[in-house]
Amino acid sequence: MDGAMNVKRWATRLDTLAFGLLLVLALLFPFEFVKAPWRPFPWVAITNVEILVALALAGWGAAVLVRRRVAFPHPLGWHVVGWLCVVVLAALLAPAERVSALKFALRTMQAAMVGAAAYDLLHTPKRRYWLFGALATAGGVVALLGFAEAAQWGAVQAWLLNFKHAPTRIGEVVRVSSTLVYATVASMVLELTACAALGMVFVGSRRWWRMGWGVAFLLMLVVQLLTLTRAGTLSMVAALAWCWWWGWRWRWARARLAAVGGVAWLGGVFLLLVWLNPILGLRLKGESDRVWYQAHYAAPPQATAEAGTLVHIPVRVWNKGVRAWHPQGEFAFALSYHLEDEDGAMLTYDGIRSPLPRLVAPGEQVVVQAQVLAPPEAGRYRIEWDMVQEAVTWFSWKGAPTATTWLTVKPTPVSPDALPPQPPPSSAPDDVRLVVPAPGRLTLWRVAWRMVRAHPVLGVGPDNFRLVYGAYAGVAWWDVGIHANNFYIEWLADTGVVGFVVLVLMLTALGRHVWRGLVAATTDERGLLLAGSAALVAWCGHGVLDSFHEFWPTLIPVWLIVGATVRLADTCGAQAVQDAHRI
Secondary structure, eight states: OHHHHHHHHHHHHHHHHHHHHHHHHHHHTTOOOSSSOEEEETTEEEOHHHHHHHHHHHHHHHHHHHHTOOOOOTTHHHHHHHHHHHHHHHHHTOSSOHHHHHHHHHHHHHHHHHHHHHHHHOOSHHHHHHHHHHHHHHHHHHHHHHHHHHTTOHHHHHHHTTSOSSOEEETTEEEOOTTSSSHHHHHHHHHHHHHHHHHHHHHOSSHHHHHHHHHHHHHHHHHHHHTTOHHHHHHHHHHHHHHHHHHHHHTOHHHHHHHHHHHHHHHHHHHHHHHHOGGGGGGGGSSSGGGGSOEEEEOOSEEEEETTOEEEEEEEEEEOSSSOBOSSSTTOEEEEEEEEETTOOEEESSOOOEEOSSOBOTTOEEEEEEEEEOOSSOEEEEEEEEEEETTTEEGGGGTOOOEEEEEEEEOOOOOGGGSOOOOOOOOOOSSGGGOOOOOOHHHHHHHHHHHHHHSTTTOSOTTOHHHHHHHHHTOSOOOTTOOOSOHHHHHHHHHHHHHHHHHHHHHHHHHHHHHHHHHHOOSTTHHHHHHHHHHHHHHHHHTTTOOOTTOHHHHHHHHHHHHHHHHHHHHHHHHHHHHHHHO
């Protein structure tokens, strides 16, 4: 008898410890240091978030071993298991980059296990409340730091570089990423955690407590807009529409008012931001800032100069982009050039700046008296004309065509003291071949389709789209961080038709499971269930235009929410059955 009591006592303690570790993970998942990971071996780098994941799963495993039972959602759980088996199989049979694919499969399995732990450990209303509160708190801190980043607080901006390699920019505008590696990842984290905060507003018993969470929710919406992620804003609106619909179906005024207020707040803040900075409105005019930096040049095909002299060449430039070119200021626009010898060797990448005579609006043209410093040696040289926005980009980096003038340099000796001063160096790349414009979504999707046709059954391997992109796009240089900008299309390319079908079946099973819980919900916890389902709506909707399933800070919260939401659906459904029996 005493032995059984001791086992029960230990099971309770370990269960509490496991829940505590899960709570810590929910609080700290957005703060993954990328600059100083732990390296137990030269080829292995482990981040602080990966350590937290391992501790949480270890704690849960110990609790399950002692109590010898685990809660398991049927039949949804088997859909998840089948999906994970296909992911592992696709990684094992990947035609290339197999090690990378296996690492991704392992990360996906760990994230799914976090969801299973959440389902198993959240067996009381208090625990479910605390988990949503932890997620909402994490999102609130991310939003506060993101607001400081947008306000350009130097100390905060410097500290945030511990979590990312560089800020995310579009043109000269910083897209807020806060503690996340990229603005799109920050948007997804804020969507999920904002829904968690909305759940706290739904279930809060005291007015001041609901008001506090409401302020946090509105702040997250503001910072989500500052990420300048259009798909994120649209999916957030979809999540709020989902809350309004269920509020109308349940005749629950709190849900309807919160949803309408959230959408109105998003619209009002967006209009205010565009009024304060009209450049932000240009974000709606194209997939990227490529449409901001388009030009056409009319330059003489030939020019001559004496060695080492400064020559002026008239160049007519048309603004083919969607924004005006300002000739002054920190981010001024100017005409410049790259200089190569006759054999194509780069001599000067960062040519002299020739200022614009006036502001050039979209569609307008202007003649610039371009200054070119002739090389000190006689010969034939190629001038490649290229517009530049200082401290931001060359137009050619955004895919804009350049123009060429051949410069013939006469062998006239010039004293070094008489040479014009060289222009100061700028941020020219070490290898100009690596600066390639990001392809649009249609291009990415066509490349994904080529991968599917080449490997239709199990794809090119999980997370391998970005690594094998060049072979299917026909390019020698590309950004290995590239993604298909569509979760479903990339999953089809990575895991083939089999992986895609299993994914659809799993998501369908998840949707049916949560729907049944929402239909049956009558308890006070229906607010958390509605918030969790809204987060999943945001995730699935955002996936139509972006891909973000390979990052820990997006994997962890969504699987925590999946586990909690499915547990809430089962709890609400069971409570409805009990209430029906009492009647």
